[in-house]
Amino acid sequence: MSNLERLTDEQLSPLLNESEHAFLPSKNSPDETATSLVEKFRDDLNYDALGYIIGNRATSYIIALSGRTGNEIAIGPMYVAEDSRGNGLGKQQVLDFVQLFAERGYRSIYTKTWLGNTAARHTFESLGFIEVNRYERDRVNGDATISYAHQIIES
Numbered sequence: 001m002s003n004l005e006r007l008t009d010e011q012l013s014p015l016l017n018e019s020e021h022a023f024l025p026s027k028n029s030p031d032e033t034a035t036s037l038v039e040k041f042r043d044d045l046n047y048d049a050l051g052y053i054i055g056n057r058a059t060s061y062i063i064a065l066s067g068r069t070g071n072e073i074a075i076g077p078m079y080v081a082e083d084s085r086g087n088g089l090g091k092q093q094v095l096d097f098v099q100l101f102a103e104r105g106y107r108s109i110y111t112k113t114w115l116g117n118t119a120a121r122h123t124f125e126s127l128g129f130i131e132v133n134r135y136e137r138d139r140v141n142g143d144a145t146i147s148y149a150h151q152i153i154e155s
């Protein structure tokens, strides 16, 4: 049973502030921050802000968005509070996300990260996400953007 909960704006807001510069922007949108990303995605048909509440405090978030096709969902920004990292929460959050959207009938999950984001890449790859595209020198520091897709096997 997943403990992933829908976060209210009040719960999400402090974590968004904390994560303001946690995402490496692309050269096309160098001023992008966590807040501007979430504002951009908020109108998406499938927007959902989920996360873990631990001891009354939102400790992580993961944003759901529309994927490339109707039966695909995308993972937008995801974040674990700095003082809670390295304990498996980030990986569990992606696992719970996959299970939740599998139950909702989605058949694949799409996401992106950047080459130097070892924790995110390790998380996705260890959960069976496959690299489907690489955009060289896409980020402001020259890093590549990597797209991943995960097929959900019907059981």
Ligand SMILES: CC(C)(COP(=O)(O)OP(=O)(O)OC[C@H]1O[C@@H](n2cnc3c(N)ncnc32)[C@H](O)[C@@H]1OP(=O)(O)O)[C@@H](O)C(=O)NCCC(=O)NCCS
Pocket (backbone or CB within 6 Å): 022, 023, 077, 078, 079, 080, 081, 084, 085, 086, 087, 088, 089, 090, 091, 092, 112, 113, 114, 117, 118, 119, 120, 122, 123, 126
């Ligand atoms: C990415 C992030 C969500 C991971 O959260 P976390 O709770 O620290 O991750 P976990 O403890 O679940 O670790 C996930 C996996 O990555 C590995 N990992 C974690 N940090 C790592 C690091 N710095 N270097 C290498 N591997 C790392 C862990 O060993 C684990 O793999 P394993 O289960 O096979 O051992 C967190 O680092 C974060 O919020 N980063 C800033 C925002 C960000 O980059 N978001 C992703 C953008 S796509």
